[in-house]
Each structure stands twice: as C-alpha cells, then as structure tokens.
Amino acid sequence: MQHFWVVGTDTDVGKTFVTTLLMRNLQKQGVRVTPYKPVQTGEVYDGEQAYYFDTAMYEKYSLQLLDRENLNGYSFKEAASPHFAAQLEGQQIDTQQLLKQMQLLQQTWDVVICEGAGGLFVPLDACGETTLLDVIVESKLPVVVVTRTALGTINHTLLTLEALTTREIEVLGLVFNGDMGSRMEQDNIQTILQYYTLPFMTIPKLEELSDISEYTITGTSLFERLIRRETSIN
Ligand SMILES: Nc1ncnc2c1ncn2[C@@H]1O[C@H](COP(=O)(O)OP(=O)(O)OP(=O)(O)O)[C@@H](O)[C@H]1O
Ligand SMILES: C[C@H](N)[C@H](N)CCCCCC(=O)O
Numbered sequence: 001m002q003h004f005w006v007v008g009t010d011t012d013v014g015k016t017f018v019t020t021l022l023m024r025n026l027q028k029q030g031v032r033v034t035p036y037k038p039v040q041t042g043e044v045y046d047g048e049q050a051y052y053f054d055t056a057m058y059e060k061y062s063l064q065l066l067d068r069e070n071l072n073g074y075s076f077k078e079a080a081s082p083h084f085a086a087q088l089e090g091q092q093i094d095t096q097q098l099l100k101q102m103q104l105l106q107q108t109w110d111v112v113i114c115e116g117a118g119g120l121f122v123p124l125d126a127c128g129e130t131t132l133l134d135v136i137v138e139s140k141l142p143v144v145v146v147t148r149t150a151l152g153t154i155n156h157t158l159l160t161l162e163a164l165t166t167r168e169i170e171v172l173g174l175v176f177n178g179d180m181g182s183r184m185e186q187d188n189i190q191t192i193l194q195y196y197t198l199p200f201m202t203i204p205k206l207e208e209l210s211d212i213s214e215y216t217i218t219g220t221s222l223f224e225r226l227i228r229r230e231t232s233i234n
C-alpha cells in the first residue's frame with residue numbers, strides 16, 4: 001500500500017505544491033508516480049486559454065509522461081467548495097466513481113498521490129452527506145498532511161490530526177510549508193511535534209514557483225519514510 005493522499009489543513013496551504021514536489025522527487029528515484037486530483041474547482045483564464053492550476057502544475061513539472069485523461073475526476077469552473085461548484089453546473093459528484101478511478105490508477109502506477117480539495121471536512125454534496133474525509137476513509141490509503149508554518153497553524157494542524165487519528169487513518173507525516181525562517185514558525189513546528197511525533201519536512205517559501213524544478217528533498221524524516229516504504233515493497 002504505497003499510494004497515499006496529500007491532504008491539507010485548509011485550501012491554499014500548498015497541497016498542489018507539495019504533491020508536485022513529492023511526485024518529482026520520487027520520480028527522480030526511478031519510481032513511476034502519478035498524481036490524481038479527484039475534484040478540482042476554480043478554472044483559471046490567462047487571456048489565451050483556460051486551465052486548472054492543480055493538474056497544470058502536475059503536467060508542467062512531471063519528469064514522466066502523465067496520462068492527462070486520468071489526472072482528475074471532476075473539474076468545476078467556480079472557485080468554490082466542490083459541493084457548490086458542482087451544484088452551479090447541475091452536477092453531482094459520484095464518490096464511488098472516484099474510488100474506482102483511484103483503484104485503476106493504483107494498478108498501473110508504482111505510486112498514486114491523491115490530492116485533497118481544501119481541508120478534510122469539505123463537502124462533496126449539497127445535502128451534507130459526504131465529505132472528502134469520507135472518501136479518504138473508504139480509500140483506505142494513508143495521508144501526508146500539509147500545513148502552514150504561519151500563525152494559526154497549531155490549532156488547524158492539531159484539529160486535522162485529531163480528525164484523522166480518531167478515524168484510524170494512518171498519518172505518514174507532516175509537511176510544514178512556506179517557512180519564512182522566523183523564530184515563531186520554528187516554535188509552531190516544535191509545538192505541533194510535541195503533540196504528535198511524526199516524520200516531517202519543512203519547505204521554505206520559494207521566491208519563484210519555477211524554483212520547484214531545482215528543489216531536491218533529501219535527508220528529511222518524511223521523505224526517508226516514503227522512500228523506505230517504496231523500496232521495501234518492490
Ligand atoms: N513553498 C512555497 N513557496 C512558494 N509558493 C508556494 C509554496 N507553497 C505554495 N505556494 C503557492 O501558493 C499558492 C497556493 O498553493 P497550492 O495551490 O499548492 O495550495 P492547495 O492547498 O493545493 O490549494 P487547493 O485547496 O486549491 O488545492 C500557489 O500559487 C502555490 O504555487
Ligand atoms: C477554490 C479552492 N482553491 C479549492 N479548490 C476549494 C476549496 C474549498 C474550501 C471549502 C471550505 O472549507 O470552505
């Protein structure tokens with residue numbers, strides 16, 4: 001079971017950034033990796049073409065040829081919660097279909113990295129029956145949690161970890177993303193780790209998004225754990 005989710009404490013914490021970084025760095029180790037975004041919302045229009053940030057990032061920075069048709073389950077134009085963005089287009093999200101697509105990908109790739117949408121309790125339907133967390137539980141896959149280093153992260157991270165652990169979802173580790181190098185951020189990280197002793201890595205705020213191409217993750221307890229799982233299975 002080497003496939004995993006990248007989930008976040010909120011939207012915009014850097015799940016896509018981290019998914020892309022982990023994909024590239026695992027690919028560099030010779031592992032065949034595909035990302036997968038079950039539901040993305042918020043079409044971007046750059047004056048020439050319309051695209052979605054998450055899947056565009058995967059394709060732009062992948063070192064391996066990805067299967068565009070199977071990078072994503074649903075894309076909705078409105079930059080909103082999936083339940084509302086789907087409702088605006090008169091659609092419903094079929095979670096069984098998403099799980100089926102994930103399973104098929106798992107049969108053909110060494111590692112499938114599934115990226116959440118927003119935080120764990122984001123609703124996938126308008127009647128409040130299914131959240132992203134329910135799909136994660138059903139998938140039986142472990143998770144990597146992406147969180148901010150900035151003020152507010154202690155509470156958001158501990159709430160997220162409590163929601164995961166009470167549902168017995170395996171947490172592979174934490175990614176503290178966007179570090180600006182302050183003493184408070186360092187303390188935020190240490191404080192969270194006091195509550196949950198987990199493998200982790202800290203990623204600085206990069207000046208340019210394109211710096212992701214040169215960023216190599218080595219020597220972090222989280223990446224070592226991901227690699228160990230990979231090599232012990234193959
Ligand atoms: N470490 C970083 N350095 C520089 N820019 C970053 C970093 N992490 C994230 N960003 C930028 O911050 C923005 C939000 O990140 P990202 O899109 O990865 O968030 P997300 O958690 O995937 O959001 P969503 O819930 O929409 O999927 C993006 O423009 C991304 O490129
Ligand atoms: C549009 C955004 N970037 C994400 N794709 C969706 C975030 C949903 C958040 C819902 C919420 O928690 O209120």
Ligand SMILES: [Mg+2]
Pocket residue numbers: 015016017054115
């Ligand atoms: Mg994203």
